[in-house]
Amino acid sequence: MINETIGKSGLAGSNELATNWTLIATSKEFKDLVALKKTFIVPACIFFLVYYFALAVLVGYLPKLASTRVIGTVNVAYLFALSQFVAGWVIAALYLVAATKFDALSDDILARVDGRQGSQ
Amino acid sequence: MSNSLAIFLFLFFVAGTLGITYWAAKRSRGAGAYFAAGRRITAWQNGFAVAGDFMSAASFLGLIGLIALQGMDGILYSVGGFIAFVTILLVMAEPLRNLGKYTMGDVLAYRFRPRPVRALVAFSTLTTATFYMIAQMVGAGALVNLLLADSGISYNMAVAGVGTLMMIYVIFGGMLATTWVQIIKAILLSACGLVLTVLVLERFHFRLLPFFSAASQISYHQQSQLVIRDFLQPGLHYHPPHGPLDLISLSLMFVLGTAGLPHVLVKFYTVPDARTARRSVAWAMIVIGLFYVLSTILGLGAAIEIGPDSILANGGTNMAGPRLAQVVGGDLFFAFVSAVAFATILAVVAGLMISASTSFAHDFWTNVIHQGRERKPGESVRVARVAGLAIGALSMLVAIRLGPASNVIILATFGMVVAASANFPVLALSIYWRRFNTAGAVAGLGVGLLASLVFIVTGPNLMGLDAASTTGGRHLIQAQPWFPYENVGIVSVPLGLLAAIIATLLTKEPSAESMFDELTVRANTGLGAERVSG
Numbered sequence: 001m002i003n004e005t006i007g008k009s010g011l012a013g014s015n016e017l018a019t020n021w022t023l024i025a026t027s028k029e030f031k032d033l034v035a036l037k038k039t040f041i042v043p044a045c046i047f048f049l050v051y052y053f054a055l056a057v058l059v060g061y062l063p064k065l066a067s068t069r070v071i072g073t074v075n076v077a078y079l080f081a082l083s084q085f086v087a088g089w090v091i092a093a094l095y096l097v098a099a100t101k102f103d104a105l106s107d108d109i110l111a112r113v114d115g116r117q118g119s120q
Numbered sequence: 121m122s123n124s125l126a127i128f129l130f131l132f133f134v135a136g137t138l139g140i141t142y143w144a145a146k147r148s149r150g151a152g153a154y155f156a157a158g159r160r161i162t163a164w165q166n167g168f169a170v171a172g173d174f175m176s177a178a179s180f181l182g183l184i185g186l187i188a189l190q191g192m193d194g195i196l197y198s199v200g201g202f203i204a205f206v207t208i209l210l211v212m213a214e215p216l217r218n219l220g221k222y223t224m225g226d227v228l229a230y231r232f233r234p235r236p237v238r239a240l241v242a243f244s245t246l247t248t249a250t251f252y253m254i255a256q257m258v259g260a261g262a263l264v265n266l267l268l269a270d271s272g273i274s275y276n277m278a279v280a281g282v283g284t285l286m287m288i289y290v291i292f293g294g295m296l297a298t299t300w301v302q303i304i305k306a307i308l309l310s311a312c313g314l315v316l317t318v319l320v321l322e323r324f325h326f327r328l329l330p331f332f333s334a335a336s337q338i339s340y341h342q343q344s345q346l347v348i349r350d351f352l353q354p355g356l357h358y359h360p361p362h363g364p365l366d367l368i369s370l371s372l373m374f375v376l377g378t379a380g381l382p383h384v385l386v387k388f389y390t391v392p393d394a395r396t397a398r399r400s401v402a403w404a405m406i407v408i409g410l411f412y413v414l415s416t417i418l419g420l421g422a423a424i425e426i427g428p429d430s431i432l433a434n435g436g437t438n439m440a441g442p443r444l445a446q447v448v449g450g451d452l453f454f455a456f457v458s459a460v461a462f463a464t465i466l467a468v469v470a471g472l473m474i475s476a477s478t479s480f481a482h483d484f485w486t487n488v489i490h491q492g493r494e495r496k497p498g499e500s501v502r503v504a505r506v507a508g509l510a511i512g513a514l515s516m517l518v519a520i521r522l523g524p525a526s527n528v529i530i531l532a533t534f535g536m537v538v539a540a541s542a543n544f545p546v547l548a549l550s551i552y553w554r555r556f557n558t559a560g561a562v563a564g565l566g567v568g569l570l571a572s573l574v575f576i577v578t579g580p581n582l583m584g585l586d587a588a589s590t591t592g593g594r595h596l597i598q599a600q601p602w603f604p605y606e607n608v609g610i611v612s613v614p615l616g617l618l619a620a621i622i623a624t625l626l627t628k629e630p631s632a633e634s635m636f637d638e639l640t641v642r643a644n645t646g647l648g649a650e651r652v653s654g
Contacts, residue, residue, distance in 0.1 A: 021638035024647075033644055041210050048210075049375065052203045056371040059192060059354040060364030066192075067353045072329035073336035077192050078352045081416070084199045085409050088206050092402050095209060099398060106645040113647060 129459035144297035154294040157390040167403020172302030176468040177259030182529025185437030187419020191351030198412040200374030207379040209401040214394040215643035225483035231635040232558040240565040242484035245382040249476035251535030255528040257519035266435040283516035290473040290508030305467035319448040320421035335420040340428040369610035377536035380544030383475035480507035541612040542568030557632040560624030568616025575608035
């Protein structure tokens with residue numbers, strides 16, 4: 001399937017594939033890779049930044065809410081702070097899983113490039 | 121008795137690190153080995169090494185003391201230090217590994233005219249490293265001061281001793297030795313944090329609610345009045361009018377700054393490829409996250425068991441952790457924890473030294489002065505060693521001038537603010553923005569660096585009026601602070617970023633734009649990345 005798409009995108013047939021960065025950069029495979037990465041990384045970044053800065057906003061600007069006790073004397077602020085660690089670990093785990101797909105796509109691109117180099 | 125044991129353990133760790141340095145020096149030859157450990161470090165090894173590199177005296181000594189005095193406000197430091205690694209994981213580690221050779225300057229030199237960019241990057245790297253180094257030296261001096269005061273070793277002698285040691289590391293060692301010292305230190309530090317937490321909670325029969333209940337009624341003196349405070353409640357330190365925005369500023373500094381710290385970033389050059397770099401960040405997040413969760417217990421524990429009054433009176437904030445160990449674990453454990461804190465400092469100092477001297481040798485000497493050619497083999501390694509000596513001497517002098525009372529985490533944040541305002545925006549823009557160019561990079565680095573320095577110097581951390589009776593922790597400049605916020609990132613980060621964007625939009629550099637294709641292909645696929653060597 002990758003071979004087909006490479007044929008369509010015009011990657012095959014180039015004589016300078018190893019050095020022609022623009023050709024690789026504009027190929028469909030590469031654009032797909034970058035687009036796929038973006039669909040994970042951009043939302044993940046927005047989520048963790050919003051979630052993270054919410055803690056500073058809570059502690060700084062909403063001290064009443066932050067001090068509300070939930071279990072015993074443990075309050076919203078401390079629980080929210082702990083949840084940051086959980087959120088960080090979950091994002092990291094999800095990213096590691098998603099990245100296996102990125103790796104497969106970039107391996108395909110590298111294989112194409114190596115193949116061209118070998119045949120020259 | 122505890123003192124002689126502590127001295128023995130200190131010497132044991134010093135001997136251990138020197139042994140590793142000797143072992144690694146025999147194994148590695150050439151620049152690739154010296155600067156990047158031959159790129160043979162595995163994912164878990166690098167994860168622990170990154171944790172060992174990042175969790176400095178600031179994390180162990182500074183952070184626990186800060187939470188013990190500021191409660192919830194201090195806990196935000198724990199969260200920030202951890203969350204910062206999400207930024208590194210998602211946007212920085214992999215492109216950096218794919219694009220660079222030894223330093224973050226390599227990434228910028230791809231598309232931009234290398235000489236101005238590398239010169240500035242070398243300068244901001246040296247600035248960041250020097251701030252961090254000063255923090256480690258103050259920590260080492262304070263530790264020795266508390267522990268060995270009656271053995272005749274003074275704060276100044278301790279600082280000089282650590283300074284000499286780190287010069288030995290940089291002269292004989294290299295990245296391989298540094299990495300192993302950091303791995304071992306990360307394991308020791310995590311183990312210490314774990315045992316210490318267990319000992320603290322044991323006093324509450326491992327029931328968390330009574331522990332937090334005790335933390336909600338800490339009594340101490342504030343302006344000679346006895347007050348009782350809930351340490352989980354915000355506002356102990358950061359209160360209006362400037363407090364809330366200061367917290368946002370603090371968070372901004374962590375989340376961007378850590379991903380711009382040269383000594384953390386160089387660790388990603390020591391692994392074989394970007395995938396290993398990615399997995400090593402995940403390992404680092406496990407180690408750092410666990411330690412920082414525990415640090416909240418340890419900080420509150422120090423507030424409960426020792427109390428803010430006693431912390432300030434004996435040894436200062438930096439010694440809250442070791443003293444907690446003494447209270448809950450006895451003299452033996454106290455000596456061990458102090459020695460581990462000392463080993464922590466040695467490991468971080470080794471890492472700082474190598475990143476700073478690498479940047480000077482590789483970015484400035486080889487690429488700026490000699491336009492990318494190494495005239496004699498081994499010259500860059502020699503230059504790196506000389507640079508290391510100079511930085512070591514400078515930070516030694518400043519640390520002696522500052523004295524043991526300055527909180528080391530506050531000192532370390534100065535370096536991080538430079539990284540957040542100058543290094544990170546320029547690195548990120550050069551990887552992700554096609555239009556970005558040399559003028560933008562130079563403006564971003566220059567303005568970010570300058571703004572951070574100006575606001576740090578005129579801010580309340582260094583500038584302030586102390587009562588004539590204050591002996592420890594006097595402000596460096598005795599005047600009303602000009603800049604109201606302790607954390608200057610809220611102003612310096614946007615300034616650096618705006619300068620980078622405006623300077624880019626005002627100029628055109630077609631060569632930088634056309635090189636973006638190569639950069640983005642390399643960054644995303646690892647094509648043509650530096651391979652395993654040495």
